[in-house]
Amino acid sequence: MNNDKIIETIGDIDPEFIKEARPKSRSGLAVRMASLAAALILLAGACIALPKLISGKSPGPGQVEASASDLPNDSVPATATPEFEGCLVREPEKRACVSYGDGDDPEWAAALSARKEAGEAVAPMDGFMNKVTTELMKSGDNAVWSPASVYLALAMLAECAGGDTQSEIVALLGANDMEAVRRSAKALLEADNYDDGSVKSSLADSLWLRNSFGFDTETVERLAEIYGASIYWGDPADEEYGKARRDWLDRSANGLLEEPVNGLEMDPTMLMGVCSAAEITGGWEASYKRIHQNSYNHMAFFGVNGKTYPDFIIKETIETGEFYYGENFRAAFDNIGKAGNKILFISPDQGVSLETVLSELELSKIIANKSTGTLKLTAPVLDIEADNDMIPVLRAAGLDDCLSFERADFSGLAKGEEVALTEFRHAARVIMDENGVSAAAYSNGGVGYLAYYQDSMTLRLDHPYAFIILGVSGAPLMMGVVKNVN
Amino acid sequence: MKESEIIELYGARDERAIAETRAAVGPLLRRIAGGILRDSRDAEEAIQDACLAAWDSIPPAEPKSLASYMVKLTRNAAIDRARENSRMKRGAGEYPAVLDELSDLASPSDTEREAVERVAFRGALSEFLAGLPKRSRMVFVKRYWYFMSEREISRDMLMTVSAVKSLLSRLRRQFREVLEKEEIIE
Numbered sequence: 175m176n177n178d179k180i181i182e183t184i185g186d187i188d189p190e191f192i193k194e195a196r197p198k199s200r201s202g203l204a205v206r207m208a209s210l211a212a213a214l215i216l217l218a219g220a221c222i223a224l225p226k227l228i229s230g231k232s233p234g235p236g237q238v239e240a241s242a243s244d245l246p247n248d249s250v251p252a253t254a255t256p257e258f259e260g261c262l263v264r265e266p267e268k269r270a271c272v273s274y275g276d277g278d279d280p281e282w283a284a285a286l287s288a289r290k291e292a293g294e295a296v297a298p299m300d301g302f303m304n305k306v307t308t309e310l311m312k313s314g315d316n317a318v319w320s321p322a323s324v325y326l327a328l329a330m331l332a333e334c335a336g337g338d339t340q341s342e343i344v345a346l347l348g349a350n351d352m353e354a355v356r357r358s359a360k361a362l363l364e365a366d367n368y369d370d371g372s373v374k375s376s377l378a379d380s381l382w383l384r385n386s387f388g389f390d391t392e393t394v395e396r397l398a399e400i401y402g403a404s405i406y407w408g409d410p411a412d413e414e415y416g417k418a419r420r421d422w423l424d425r426s427a428n429g430l431l432e433e434p435v436n437g438l439e440m441d442p443t444m445l446m447g448v449c450s451a452a453e454i455t456g457g458w459e460a461s462y463k464r465i466h467q468n469s470y471n472h473m474a475f476f477g478v479n480g481k482t483y484p485d486f487i488i489k490e491t492i493e494t495g496e497f498y499y500g501e502n503f504r505a506a507f508d509n510i511g512k513a514g515n516k517i518l519f520i521s522p523d524q525g526v527s528l529e530t531v532l533s534e535l536e537l538s539k540i541i542a543n544k545s546t547g548t549l550k551l552t553a554p555v556l557d558i559e560a561d562n563d564m565i566p567v568l569r570a571a572g573l574d575d576c577l578s579f580e581r582a583d584f585s586g587l588a589k590g591e592e593v594a595l596t597e598f599r600h601a602a603r604v605i606m607d608e609n610g611v612s613a614a615a616y617s618n619g620g621v622g623y624l625a626y627y628q629d630s631m632t633l634r635l636d637h638p639y640a641f642i643i644l645g646v647s648g649a650p651l652m653m654g655v656v657k658n659v660n
Numbered sequence: 661m662k663e664s665e666i667i668e669l670y671g672a673r674d675e676r677a678i679a680e681t682r683a684a685v686g687p688l689l690r691r692i693a694g695g696i697l698r699d700s701r702d703a704e705e706a707i708q709d710a711c712l713a714a715w716d717s718i719p720p721a722e723p724k725s726l727a728s729y730m731v732k733l734t735r736n737a738a739i740d741r742a743r744e745n746s747r748m749k750r751g752a753g754e755y756p757a758v759l760d761e762l763s764d765l766a767s768p769s770d771t772e773r774e775a776v777e778r779v780a781f782r783g784a785l786s787e788f789l790a791g792l793p794k795r796s797r798m799v800f801v802k803r804y805w806y807f808m809s810e811r812e813i814s815r816d817m818l819m820t821v822s823a824v825k826s827l828l829s830r831l832r833r834q835f836r837e838v839l840e841k842e843e844i845i846e
């Protein structure tokens with residue numbers, strides 16, 4: 175019997191053996207279907223354009239710049255995998271930024287004015303922020319997150335989505351349609367992306383594509399143009415590609431989130447991922463006095479878990495202090511740097527929970543109606559960090575279709591694929607002391623395939639967990655619940 | 661729509677059967693055809709061929725599982741196309757490499773004996789696969805049924821590429837010994 179017949183005969187094996195060996199990850203097997211006419215043209219384009227794209231530019235990952243329109247369009251065959259991995263194929267242009275100087279520079283003032291004007295087009299995020307904060311607070315512990323970062327990551331995911339999947343993301347973001355989301359995201363990126371020497375405010379986005387797949391180049395182009403996304407192209411199972419993403423996040427978060435970044439691994443079943451990072455670092459416009467916990471004051475912080483004695487910072491602002499009296503809370507502002515950044519402290523009135531206040535907070539109303547006078551502000555020195563799996567949070571906040579392999583529609587980027595939002599991590603950290611504020615956050619959303627076999631797991635026991643020691647009989651000989659580790 | 665309802669559509673000669681088949685098992689068929697052919701246009705055509713084959717064969721065929729039936733038809737259609745591509749010196753994915761590896765198990769025979777050999781070969785293969793550890797069997801099937809490359813198998817099975825190569829070589833040798841012992845090949 176010749177080997178052709180052997181291949182045919184192997185086709186007759188037990189269907190159970192066929193089923194158990196079904197490819198687990200889609201690497202190399204992800205072939206996208208499209209119209210035959212389009213495929214004929216684009217296959218050729220894909221096979222030729224990518225290697226050319228790389229060879230014609232400076233060598234090595236991270237060194238290549240190209241237009242997203244050079245990316246392959248539809249129907250890239252697995253054999254067209256380019257000869258590079260973990261590679262940056264497009265980087266947004268860096269904007270020139272006018273330094274603050276002595277503050278009288280008309281050029282700086284004009285740049286600030288232009289940013290503020292752009293910022294007027296940013297739609298209020300109140301509803302979105304309140305929903306997500308409410309869910310995050312359910313853990314009972316400190317919560318810290320960047321609404322802007324999560325907003326941008328979700329907006330990019332909405333660009334990649336279609337139908338009801340896009341609609342539910344748009345609705346969660348509090349917009350009427352995708353155009354409104356785009357306008358707001360673009361304005362946000364224009365207004366709050368600068369480093370003028372008094373404040374560094376940075377919002378950065380990136381798109382991570384699976385290299386054995388053809389994507390809709392219009393969407394890729396839009397993500398690059400509107401969201402300023404750097405475009406990466408590689409094999410999610412390749413450690414180098416995962417490292418490229420960690421490096422991007424670490425850079426974009428200015429090294430403030432080293433621990434959560436280091437724990438991030440790329441899901442090998444990922445079709446594409448979006449990242450959005452935010453950073454703000456700046457000194458107070460007028461500095462605070464620090465009250466050390468060992469001094470005579472012994473000021474206490476009355477936390478949910480009891481009284482503690484952190485260091486405090488204290489400042490009195492005469493006449494120019496800004497504050498707001500809400501129905502059941504008080505709020506006060508302070509300026510970070512010279513360019514209009516502010517921090518808003520919110521303190522619920524006695525008997526009112528923080529949850530109640532934050533679930534119905536109207537940020538734009540507070541900003542618009544603040545009073546001016548003398549403000550005496552005392553706050554604890556702070557360094558808080560959180561690393562959250564946002565999938566349950568987003569589900570509770572209203573996302574449903576995009577989390578379902580049956581209903582998710584990510585046709586904006588990849589038509590006809592059985593994919594869903596499988597990963598959304600958000601890490602954030604805020605450090606605040608008498609000198610100023612350093613804060614960074616990142617959102618990392620991934621759209622991937624359903625894993626066929628749940629035969630691997632990464633378990634990171636860095637949060638409360640339980641363990642049980644079993645005897646040979648299977649009886650629980652010992653059990654532990656770990657909530658704190660000193 | 662349930663598989664049984666789709667099979668009923670075939671039985672009633674209702675052309676919706678093909679669209680419903682694609683809706684039900686299209687992604688699975690794309691993975692199989694795409695894995696063998698590595699070309700979306702060819703894969704799409706192979707699936708069309710498989711759908712036509714289903715249309716022509718049901719009835720009288722009464723598949724218990726539409727997915728299993730379509731999977732087999734799609735594999736056959738994709739292999740036919742890979743053979744054609746190979747003959748025309750066009751890209752044929754992993755097909756030529758797999759064909760080459762299986763030459764270890766081939767033997768010359770006349771047409772008359774071939775049908776008998778094929779039945780014996782099928783029986784020996786079933787027994788051989790059933791007796792393998794699951795992990796080895798999966799590697800064998802991934803390579804010779806799904807035409808996955810050694811690199812893809814290594815990623816799926818969390819093995820090194822050299823371990824995959826070495827295991828495949830060992831499995832072919834063991835199977836050849838079985839075939840020789842049962843005098844299916846000389």
